[in-house]
Amino acid sequence: MTLRKISPGVWFILPTMLLLVGLIVYPMISTVELSVTDPAGTFVGLRNFNVVISAPSTKLILFNTLFYVVGSVIFQLILGILAGILLNQTFFGRALFRSLMLIPWVIPGIVAAMTWAWMFHTDYGVINFLLMQLGIISGPVGWLTNPNTVMPALVAVNAWKMFPFVAVMVLAGLQSVPEELYEAARVDGAEFRHEIWHVMLPQLRPVLFSVTLLLVIWALDGITIIYSMTGGGPANRSMIFPIQIYVQAFEYFEFNRAAALSVLYFVIISAVIAAYMRVFSLDRRD
Amino acid sequence: MKAQRRGWIFVPLAILLLVAVFPFFWMAISSFKPLGQLYSIPPQWLPNPPTMRNFEEVMFRSNIPRYFINSTIISLGSTLLALVFAIFAAYGFARFNFRGKSAALAFVLIGQLLPTATVIVPLYLVLSYFNLINTYLGLILVYLILTLPLSVWMLTGYFRSIPSELEEAAIIDGASRLGVLFRISLPLILPGIVAVMLYSFVATWNEFVFALSFATDRTMKTLPIGLAEFSTEFDIDWGAVMAASLLMTLPIAIIFLVLQKLFVGGLMSGATKG
DSSP states (O other): OOGGGSOHHHHHHHHHHHHHIIIIIHHHHHHHHHHTBOTTOOBOTTHHHHHHHHSTTHHHHHHHHHHHHHHHHHHHHHHHHHHHHHHHSOOTTHHHHHHHHTHHHHSOHHHHHHHHHHHTOTTTOHHHHHHHHTTSOSSOOOTTTSTTTHHHHHHHHHHHHHHHHHHHHHHHHHHTSOHHHHHHHHHTTOOHHHIIIIIIHHHHHHHHHHHHHHHHHHHHTOOHHHHHHTTTOSTTTTOOHHHHHHHHHHTSOOHHHHHHHHHHHHHHHHHHHHHHHHHHHHHHHO | OHHHHTGGGHHHHHHHHHHHHHHHHHHHHHHTSOHHHHTOSSOOSSOSSOOOHHHHHHHHSSSHHHHHHHHHHHHHHHHHHHHHHHHHHHHHHHHOOOTTHHHHHHHHHHHHHOOGGGGHHHHHHHHHHTTOTTSHHHHHHHTHHHHHHHHHHHHHHHHHTSOHHHHHHHHHTTOOHHHHIIIIIHHHTHHHHHHHHHHHHHHHHHOOHHHHHHOOSTTTOOHHHHHHHHHHSSSOOHHHHHHHHHHHHHHHHHHHHHHHHHHHHHHHHHHHHO
16 A cells, blocks of 8 residues: 555644654553563563552442442532532623632642542631531531541532533533423423423433543542542541552552552442443443 | 523532632632731631731742642643644544545554553653663653544544535636645644644643653652642741642643633544544
8 A cells, every 4th residue: 555545634644643652552561561570570460450450458449439429420420410400590790600600620639639638627627616506516527537527528529520521511502402392392291390300301312422421430539539548547438549650659659559540440440330321321222 | 491490500610610610719818817817716817917928938939939840841842742633633634535544544543542650660761771861851751641642533533624625616627635724724733733723731730640740850750740749848938838839830831721612522523533
């Protein structure tokens, strides 16, 4: 095949594709290789995997990761759908409301983390103060240091951070719902809540499908908030998989074990995504 | 008709709005409080009188200004580099048909979704092999993982939205492909270019994990790492942390408030037309 026969389109995309192969494909292959060797480069089979899987903290880390992802996504969806539907209504000051509602999503993750860490402060935090004023708690709670509250607190931060993204997507999805559907529903005597349930939500399904997938992937990659607020503590009670990879690699310098964890994590994520796609497409057929 | 029957929606809206903006206001308020008012029970709502001490602390007695410069250089570098590559790639995807095109596009999309934590180990090894740990270039290159796939994806959508008749007319008049791209198509998608640049800038400005792993030297750290470090010192100066947070948010907030419509529009067209 001569060069002339290659479509010019290939030449346009080639530099980018080569870069992405170097930045994504090569590191992934290299991770697999590292995961089955020792620091000297000798093949050791699945030993690294055995070590990381049998580590006593692994179960807790898996549970935390699951808790963080499921908890975050559920609250992001509920808050985001609610906000999206409300912001789609006609009311005075709508543009301003829409802009302000974006603030959590717009501010940097690390800034959100620091701000919430300050608000969660045991002695001087505004959250403890407000909850005590309202009589919901009787004494200060160490939100980020108490093993039982640390994960819910982090989920709350992540839910707060990303719900505007859901709201924006829902808002965009609602723009394309034909007015006739609402009119038809109203002729049948539908109330607002019926419109939400029978008109908006069904129409939003394709949007929510991709939004949920993105939220899951982002939560699975959610290092910033947890690492900067708790570092995975207290005693691993908020340690999640991606932070554990970082810790193994750059605090313990166990690159091969970190690689094994990476491969494991990648397989888990792929399985979750594949299962999600499958369930959804089965769902859509009926 | 909608408006009159839905006066009640101001109640849930007000609650949601309060939840959304309160932390931001609390951060801003805290950054102007003197120490005594930060650590007071019950908390003082408004600083009285407001002080600039926290900002002075950040500006003159911390490494934050240096981190600010580092972040700016790295974000701009990666944004521009991604843009150059993405313009060509997106044009190729939008205007030509060739074997493997859909596979290549799918690969770009998957690249966007790759969990960053799973590649930090090999990337670290590659960067150290080329002596790029603790360099601007190292982070700029690595950040292409964040900026390049989405830039390609979004720009492809924009190029597709231009009718190809415009280009065909120019080609009949003797223009070259590249001439068409730069003289006709590119000016038409200028809003898209701006949206892509904003997205890339924000994504790299906020990035945490790569910066944490590949820029460990005091002179090379970026703002997010500097901020996290600020708060893990044994004696946390929360006023200074909040002031630094506010400073870090400002460029992003300005970008978004001024160009919000454009940004959301860009994200949408990339997502739906791509």
